[in-house]
Amino acid sequence: MEIERRxxxxxxxxxxxxxxxxxxxxxxxxxxxxLGYEKPVQDQAPVVRExxxxxxxxTLGNIAVSSEDLLGLFPxxxxxxxxxxxxxxxxxxxxNGANRWWCRTHQRHWGTKGDVAGAEASGRVQCTNHDQEMSYVVDPEHVNIxxxxxxxxxxxxxxxxxxLGPSKPRRPKxxxxxxxxxxxxxxxDRDFKALSLHYNANDNLFGNAEITKVHLTPPSALEFVLALESGKTMGCINCRDCGYPHLDLGDFARKPHAKHLCGNCGRDNTWSKEPIASTPLKPLHDQFSRANNYVDVEKEINLDDYPGQAFQVWASTPAVLWTAExxxxxxxxxxxxxxxxxxxxDTFGVVRYQxxxxxxxQLLEAMVAATIN
Structure with missing residues (x-):
């Protein structure tokens, strides 16, 4: 079967x-x-709610996933x-020359013989991940940096x-x-499930003055922090076809590469000059983090001095965004x-326990191991 657009x-x-x-x-x-309708790569109208x-x-994603059509589908x-x-x-x-489509919601290509047969049977154009459960926040918190x-x-x-011992596993926040x-x-001073980060249009972080916000999700924040901590090469490359900034997740975020598949339009024609992990958080971090340097804390604490008291311990991690001087x-x-x-x-340089x-x-390794992603 072949497919044509009308x-x-x-x-x-x-x-x-x-x-x-x-x-x-x-x-x-x-x-x-x-078989159904194709949707435009670029949204035609501004989204009032999101x-x-x-x-x-x-392994890849689009952290600016928002659509007026989706709002009524969230439970x-x-x-x-x-x-x-x-x-x-x-x-x-x-x-083989056959037409190919991309599902921006589920990050999956569509157009194989099996996909077309499924559309014939159901009357709906659906990718193979169409029944995947998604995490979401409707009308997320907005922060103007x-x-x-x-x-x-x-x-x-x-x-x-x-x-009580090792922490129970949970998803990142x-x-x-x-x-x-x-x-x-x-x-x-609290945790959020997702954020919409806004900045002035004249900063033009992505070569497109219409982009004035970055949506921050837990998976993108986790990969960015781990890359900062390990010193992996990061950058932000924009798709040569649709112009959207590219986000790598999972294995793609942890293994720098030069060829990039766009999460917005599904094309893989974009190459970086050198192997990188691409994330829109990189230009945001570089532009607005005024003090991307660190000081090793020298204070000490002995948890054995607090018998019977509840406590929690984390390894400090680099900030996704830090605007303090x-x-x-x-x-x-x-x-x-x-x-x-x-x-x-408080944060300490030396912590004694038992x-x-x-x-x-070792503490950071334990934190990552307990993080479900």
Whole structure:
């Protein structure tokens, strides 16, 4: 079966499948069947409301996943159980010359014989990941970076150690500190599931003045922080076809490469000058992090001095975004609780527990191992 595109009512692109009747001279198209609609690569109208959605375990993604059409499909304000319609756009051709499409929602190509047969049977153009459950936040928190004196954003991972032993595994979150003025109390100090980060249009981070925000999801934050910590080569490459910034996740984020598959249009014609892991967080981090240097903390604490008190311990990690003028602290962060309030909330260079000095590298390994992604 072959597929052709037609302009239908209101200018929508229709996808029709057909066969060739070779008994006719000349051959004629036969058995035409309507398969569904193709969607434009670029959204045609501004989105007043928005939803950020993503899937764990991917190797690439588009952190600016938002669509007016999807808002009514989410079962709640946020969750991990959304099943969303496919968002199919034209993506060039397969190696055999057949037309190829890309599902932006589920990050999957469409157009094989099996895909076409499935569309014939169901009357719907769906990729093979169409029933995949997605994580989502509807109307996410917005942070305008330049409205505050200090904005700090980290990937929140499970503690490496607690008074009860190793931490229970969980998915990553996004932790945010915001201060109106340097040195003042934080006006925001909590975890979020996803964020929309805004900046001034004249900063033009991606070569496109219309892009003035970056959607931050836990998988993208995790990969970025791990790359910063390990010193992997990162950059941000824009798709040569649709212009969207490219995001690598999973294995692609941990193994720099030169050829990049676009999560927005599904084309793989974009090459970087050198092997990199691409993420839109890189230009954001470089532009607005005023103090991308670190100071090793020298303070010490002995957790054995707090018998019977609950505690949590993390290895400090680089910030996704750090707009304060002072350097970031590198060490081991400790919470000790008393009567459900903080008795200790600070970063230390030396932490002792049960007579031993804790190792920051080992703590970080434990945090990553307990992070489900």
């Amino acid at each position: 302009v239908g009512a209101a200018g929508r692109i229709e996808l029709w499948g057909y066969e060739w009747d070779l008994t006719e001279k000349p051959a004629k198209k036969t058995g035409r069947k309507f 939803a950020i959605c993503w899937s764990y375990g991917r 709640g304000k946020e969750g991990d159980d959304a099943q969303l319609d496919c968002d199919i756009v034209e993506a060039g051709k397969w190696r 330049q409205e505050f004196a200090e904005v700090g954003i980290w990937c929140s991972m499970p503690p490496a150690l607690t008074h 996004i932790h945010v500190h915001i201060r109106q003025k340097p040195g003042e109390e934080k006006v925001v 002072r350097p970031q602290e590198r060490g081991i962060h400790v919470h000790v609780y008393k009567d459900k309030a903080y008795d200790v909330d 007579g031993k000095v804790l190792d920051r590298a």
